[in-house]
Amino acid sequence: MTSTATLYEQLGGEETIGKVVDYFYELVLADDTVNHFFANTDMEKQRLHQTKFISFALGGPKRYTGKAMAKAHEGMNLQPEHFDAIVKHLREALEHFGVPEANIREALDKIATLKDDVLYK
Numbered sequence: 001m002t003s004t005a006t007l008y009e010q011l012g013g014e015e016t017i018g019k020v021v022d023y024f025y026e027l028v029l030a031d032d033t034v035n036h037f038f039a040n041t042d043m044e045k046q047r048l049h050q051t052k053f054i055s056f057a058l059g060g061p062k063r064y065t066g067k068a069m070a071k072a073h074e075g076m077n078l079q080p081e082h083f084d085a086i087v088k089h090l091r092e093a094l095e096h097f098g099v100p101e102a103n104i105r106e107a108l109d110k111i112a113t114l115k116d117d118v119l120y121k
Helices: 013-029 043-057 080-096 101-112
Strands: none
Touching: 013 043, 013 080, 043 101, 080 101
């Protein structure tokens, strides 16, 4: 793999990211800190949506057509501990699929840039 490959390509594209997202939501839905945010969510739709979003965030094709982060989290009043729990579960899911630590840090650094757009909305 060349060094110009996007993180999306390095991780194996949308198929691999879809598997990571499925495992990620298993962890999220088992966590009482954050699972209530998904009580009335169509999880199949959410998984597909999240796979496209994470794929795009990691340098994949721009097929994410969802709302802006602030708009998508409007009225949820997410707090730092909620954001941190989600990040923890994403890290665990990436580790579960053998993603190298350097790639995990790069992915989580990209996710961290969204924190201000999702908290306290």
